Amino acid sequence: MKKQHYLLLILSALFLPITACGQGARLTTNVTVLNEDGAPIEGANVHIGYPSHQPSNIRGEHKKGHTDENGYFTFTGTASWKASVSVRQDGFYETLLSPEIHESDSRGNARLKSKVEATITLREIRNPVPMYARLLQLRSPETEKKLGFDFFRNDWTAPHGEGQDAHVFIKVTGVQSDEGMRNIMEWHFPNDHDGIIRIEPAKGSSRFVWPYLAPDVGYNQEMRWQYTRPDALAFEENDKSIQNAHRPGHWIIRFNTKVDKDGEIISANYGKFYGRIFINGSFEQPGHPGFAIRDGVIYINPEENERAMEFKSDYNLAKDSLPPAALLLP
Secondary structure, eight states: OOHHHHHHHHHHHHOOEEEGGOOOEEEEEEEEEEOOSSOOOOOOOOEEEEOOOOOGGOOOEEEEOOOTTTTTTEEEEEEOOOOOEEEEEBBBEEEEEOEEEOOOOSSOOOEEEEEEEEEEOBBBBBOEEEEEEEEEEEEEESSSOOOETTTTTTBBBTSSSSSSSSSSEEEEEEEEETTTEEOOOEEEEEEEOOOEEEEEOOOSSSSOOSSSSSSSSSOOOOOEEEEESTSSOOOTTTTTTTTETTTTTEEEEEEEEETTSOOOOEEEEEEEEEEEEEEEEOTTTOOOEEEEEEOEEEEEOOOOOOOOOOOEEEEEESSOOOGGGGGGOO
């Protein structure tokens, strides 16, 4: 009897529904696609996918199609651990989304939802412009000293490089102690109306996260980033002039600014960069002093007074330090 009882338990476990094991369930994902004015977009290309889950032998399922006149598209399939949604439409930036498909039951245990509602707002392609799009990874010829840097040539000015104009002065310093290291990079812009401003990316999952135009005001003429090891080393969180280099960010810069006698801007150049900043402040450390934007790209627009922040991805003016395609965003 005991053998039959154990056999019955084993067979019951084998044939339990996947949902009871917490490995998969039928999931309906409803997608509504809107423009930035809140109007539905008909005919948008939607792809909803539930990836495979090898440990539980759940095969991936997906569906492609177009939104109806209400901007609506739906798919029901077996999901296990993740769902992905991509939306494309002519005249708009692609949007990628991974909606949350888990919830907690009454006991606080995670379980798969039965339905997900996702509203996606597509951002319009308005005015993409050519820019220099590069990786920014530089060694500093000296520490504890402000050095001129040319954004157009992506190089230090003389005598350390071939840059012609010092659009910004950069200083890299490093402090070593028994606790760890604290490296600081300072940017100082030479003109009163030059500067840098950190922006919050647009909400949503569009590939284009920037404002369409660079801001008119709000630029800081000086900015500092601090990079520490270990990460827990004391950080001056209350000092707004110091950016935590461990945190990825999005920045817009204005340089070459010229003003009239009333202080009104006549001309200026603009750029942007995103990523996480690594700072090496010592010649004793591997790699020598310098800095790099990790997992990010710097974009510089050579056209005076062109405030457009949309990058024309098929027209990169740069011929050196080219970023991989995966990092080259609009």
